[in-house]
Amino acid sequence: MKKRNSASKWIVSFFALVLVLCVLLSLAAYAVDPFFQFRFNRAYLMNSDIASGLVKHYDYDTLIVGSSITQNFRMNTFRDELNVEPLHIGLGGISLRIIEDCMKIAYRAGHAETYYIAVDPYLFYDVKNHHPLEFYFQDGLLPKLRYLLSNKVWFHYLPLDLGLGILDRLGKESPLAGDICTPENIDHFGDWSDKFEFGEDVVLDNYRSSRYSIKEIETDDLYNTMVSRIDHLMERLDFGKGKHVFFFPPYSSLYWSDMQLDGYYEDLIQAKRYFIEKAFEHGAVVFDFQPAELTGNLNNYKDTTHYTPEINDWMVRCFASGEHLVTSENMEAGLEQLKENTDRFREAHIDLLMESRMTEE
Amino acid sequence: MVFSSYVFILAFLPIVVIVYYLLSHIQNSLFQRLFLIAASLFFYGYYNVRYLVLILASIAVNYVLAVGIQRSEGRKAKLFFLLGILFNVGLIGYYKYYDFFVGNINAVFGTGFTLKHILLPLGISFFTFQQLSFLVSVYRGEERVGQLRDYCLFVSFFPQLVAGPIVLYSEMMPQFKDEKRRYFDADNFGAGIYLFSIGLFKKAAVADTLAFFADAGFGMTDLGLAAAWLTSISYTLQIFFDFSGYSDMAIGLGKMFNIDIPINFRKPYESESITEFWRRWHITLGRALSTYVYRPLGGNRKGLPRTCFNLFITFLVSGLWHGAAWTFVLWGSLHGAFVVVERVFKEKFERIPHRVRVAATFLIVNVLWVLFRAENFGQAAEVYKGMFHFGNLSGLHELVLATNSMMDSLINLVLVAVFIPVLMKLNCISPEASDFRPCRRSAVQAAVFFMLAFLCLSRETVFIYFNF
Numbered sequence: 001m002k003k004r005n006s007a008s009k010w011i012v013s014f015f016a017l018v019l020v021l022c023v024l025l026s027l028a029a030y031a032v033d034p035f036f037q038f039r040f041n042r043a044y045l046m047n048s049d050i051a052s053g054l055v056k057h058y059d060y061d062t063l064i065v066g067s068s069i070t071q072n073f074r075m076n077t078f079r080d081e082l083n084v085e086p087l088h089i090g091l092g093g094i095s096l097r098i099i100e101d102c103m104k105i106a107y108r109a110g111h112a113e114t115y116y117i118a119v120d121p122y123l124f125y126d127v128k129n130h131h132p133l134e135f136y137f138q139d140g141l142l143p144k145l146r147y148l149l150s151n152k153v154w155f156h157y158l159p160l161d162l163g164l165g166i167l168d169r170l171g172k173e174s175p176l177a178g179d180i181c182t183p184e185n186i187d188h189f190g191d192w193s194d195k196f197e198f199g200e201d202v203v204l205d206n207y208r209s210s211r212y213s214i215k216e217i218e219t220d221d222l223y224n225t226m227v228s229r230i231d232h233l234m235e236r237l238d239f240g241k242g243k244h245v246f247f248f249p250p251y252s253s254l255y256w257s258d259m260q261l262d263g264y265y266e267d268l269i270q271a272k273r274y275f276i277e278k279a280f281e282h283g284a285v286v287f288d289f290q291p292a293e294l295t296g297n298l299n300n301y302k303d304t305t306h307y308t309p310e311i312n313d314w315m316v317r318c319f320a321s322g323e324h325l326v327t328s329e330n331m332e333a334g335l336e337q338l339k340e341n342t343d344r345f346r347e348a349h350i351d352l353l354m355e356s357r358m359t360e361e
Numbered sequence: 362m363v364f365s366s367y368v369f370i371l372a373f374l375p376i377v378v379i380v381y382y383l384l385s386h387i388q389n390s391l392f393q394r395l396f397l398i399a400a401s402l403f404f405y406g407y408y409n410v411r412y413l414v415l416i417l418a419s420i421a422v423n424y425v426l427a428v429g430i431q432r433s434e435g436r437k438a439k440l441f442f443l444l445g446i447l448f449n450v451g452l453i454g455y456y457k458y459y460d461f462f463v464g465n466i467n468a469v470f471g472t473g474f475t476l477k478h479i480l481l482p483l484g485i486s487f488f489t490f491q492q493l494s495f496l497v498s499v500y501r502g503e504e505r506v507g508q509l510r511d512y513c514l515f516v517s518f519f520p521q522l523v524a525g526p527i528v529l530y531s532e533m534m535p536q537f538k539d540e541k542r543r544y545f546d547a548d549n550f551g552a553g554i555y556l557f558s559i560g561l562f563k564k565a566a567v568a569d570t571l572a573f574f575a576d577a578g579f580g581m582t583d584l585g586l587a588a589a590w591l592t593s594i595s596y597t598l599q600i601f602f603d604f605s606g607y608s609d610m611a612i613g614l615g616k617m618f619n620i621d622i623p624i625n626f627r628k629p630y631e632s633e634s635i636t637e638f639w640r641r642w643h644i645t646l647g648r649a650l651s652t653y654v655y656r657p658l659g660g661n662r663k664g665l666p667r668t669c670f671n672l673f674i675t676f677l678v679s680g681l682w683h684g685a686a687w688t689f690v691l692w693g694s695l696h697g698a699f700v701v702v703e704r705v706f707k708e709k710f711e712r713i714p715h716r717v718r719v720a721a722t723f724l725i726v727n728v729l730w731v732l733f734r735a736e737n738f739g740q741a742a743e744v745y746k747g748m749f750h751f752g753n754l755s756g757l758h759e760l761v762l763a764t765n766s767m768m769d770s771l772i773n774l775v776l777v778a779v780f781i782p783v784l785m786k787l788n789c790i791s792p793e794a795s796d797f798r799p800c801r802r803s804a805v806q807a808a809v810f811f812m813l814a815f816l817c818l819s820r821e822t823v824f825i826y827f828n829f
Binding site for chain 2: 006007008009010011013014017018021022025142146149150151152154155
């Protein structure tokens with residue numbers, strides 16, 4: 001009987017200890033808060049995990065959300081051209097779920113008056129895409145606890161951030177000063193423009209080694225898959241919370257030629273048309289950069305979809321001037337222009353396109 | 362479902378334990394058993410419901426055949442038995458070996474048969490082997506077939522379903538039927554929590570950290586000497602902590618339900634020969650291979666040459682069981698060859714000092730794990746080239762960079778560095794259940810292990826042995 005009592009006590013002690021440890025660890029992580037889930041701290045390290053924290057606690061009036069094609073936007077161009085205080089959350093391979101959850105927390109935070117959302121086609125057909133940062137954007141007690149008791153917090157950033165925080169309090173310069181969250185660094189959140197080369201040769205090399213630079217299309221029913229996910233997004237956006245600006249990024253004509261030859265083009269265009277109509281129904285603004293002439297010049301790119309920061313600047317200027325703004329009247333003309341550009345490019349580069357297909361086979 | 366996941370630890374396990382013991386208040390134990398079967402099938406089908414159809418079909422066919430064997434005599438029983446072998450070998454052959462077989466035919470005869478790239482259903486090697494062994498036992502008259510629900514529970518009991526330990530009907534069913542084991546037992550439950558916490562720590566905190574170097578190194582070319590050895594030793598430690606951690610958790614979970622699951626590891630890296638290594642590593646697989654392959658071949662009853670041949674064939678089968686690739690075949694064959702050499706020169710080896718033998722065994726096992734981990738011979742050759750090219754000392758920096766995490770690399774380096782002098786003695790932290798002492802120290806130890814592991818759960822990974 002005595003042994004049984006001691007075993008029962010042991011079980012109670014174990015759970016009590018685990019509970020105490022959970023509480024203590026959670027409190028410590030809450031106090032340091034490396035990814036700004038509860039407050040902003042300028043002395044901490046820059047890393048992609050702080051994205052949702054910035055949306056919640058950073059000071060901004062314009063939010064730009066999207067995949068890697070938004071990461072090279074220069075915030076000063078937004079300030080100069082549009083006279084706004086921007087924050088851009090560009091995450092490579094961002095998932096539709098993150099965009100939806102990000103908008104939800106942005107609405108709740110109430111900082112932004114305008115939202116710029118990049119519309120990459122893959123968001124609507126790549127149903128398997130689960131981004132590793134998704135849980136930071138989710139609401140509820142469990143995601144919070146998961147954050148406070150996560151490996152990245154405890155074994156990576158908390159010790160470093162704690163050290164940096166102490167140095168900052170002591171007024172001493174950190175050895176990692178260049179990597180911490182200054183407003184200048186936050187402006188460059190996710191910027192990859194200095195890590196890659198651009199130009200036609202680079203694009204062709206990348207293309208020959210791997211045709212697709214974004215997720216391959218795996219669905220059998222492309223159009224309906226995309227429509228259902230477009231509806232999903234539209235249902236989750238609160239268009240009464242501010243001005244919503246959707247923009248179709250200027251992928252290269254090489255990308256569209258590939259889509260044509262692979263038989264996806266028509267479905268993608270139909271889905272794009274559907275998206276624009278839905279956006280108009282909700283009173284949103286749409287910019288379409290895809291029919292632009294510059295998409296035929298591969299010197300503007302690093303691969304089939306990713307362009308130079310100068311193109312990002314040009315897009316911001318278009319936001320200000322209204323160039324490439326889509327209206328009910330010019331929508332079809334824009335889609336027709338894209339087709340003309342693509343047909344012309346495909347005919348001029350048919351050898352390249354066929355060569356890559358032969359290699360794959 | 363994976364043991365080292367939030368959904369298992371925070372939802373599945375607590376719910377199953379609570380409901381299971383609430384059902385013990387009902388006099389008829391049938392409800393408890395049915396609930397455990399339902400929970401186990403939910404556990405199995407959590408990620409892919411289609412797998413449920415497969416395991417249920419496998420259970421149903423094997424049960425019918427087992428009943429057929431039991432109720433028949435002579436040639437008819439033999440026919441049922443052969444059908445059983447054909448069914449199980451066919452099932453695992455299709456899901457696990459189809460591409461390997463067809464790929465080799467294509468390579469040898471220049472044919473162009475299409476590979477199916479079939480996704481290996483979770484735990485198929487384990488539950489197929491377990492059922493095959495049951496059919497053999499029924500055919501030999503060593504087992505009696507019980508009711509379908511008992512058989513279903515024996516195969517599907519979730520703690521050992523997907524990666525063992527490989528259990529026998531005769532050691533599980535009496536426990537499930539023992540009325541005394543239906544009720545909550547604080548001693549067993551405490552021991553279960555203790556073992557589960559240690560296993561979770563070994564998997565989530567240690568093995569998954571070691572994986573940083575192993576994964577990075579096996580993906581690189583031109584590995585230098587230090588980088589190649591770090592890669593191979595990281596994997597040697599990773600696979601031990603991963604699989605023995607899983608086994609500890611399985612044994613611990615069994616304890617929580619008052620079920621004793623056999624121990625699977627006994628300090629294998631302290632072995633002084635490859636023969637001894639296989640008595641300490643994946644013990645239940647060794648037991649099954651010995652019973653169903655080695656002994657039917659004649660075991661050691663037909664002289665030394667035949668014994669050596671039987672040993673070699675057993676290890677060849679072991680290699681193939683682990684994976685459908687020539688790297689696994691070679692890995693199994695080399696283990697077999699070392700065991701044969703040890704058998705032939707047994708007396709000479711015994712004269713070598715103990716420590717030298719332990720170190721040499723560790724070295725051989727470590728070198729052979731490279732074949733086991735490599736996706737192909739080319740990848741294995743890259744690592745071997747680095748390990749034995751003493752002129753090339755570079756590559757460590759590149760390996761650290763390839764892990765994408767300085768912090769994990771640092772922890773990894775510390776783990777590898779302290780293993781030999783410190784962790785070697787503790788490399789089988791899981792004690793036998795009888796060793797568990799419900800004292801303050803063990804409570805603190807278990808709670809700290811559990812919490813450290815829990816902090817690592819956010820980087821979700823699967824167990825290495827789920828691939829086999």
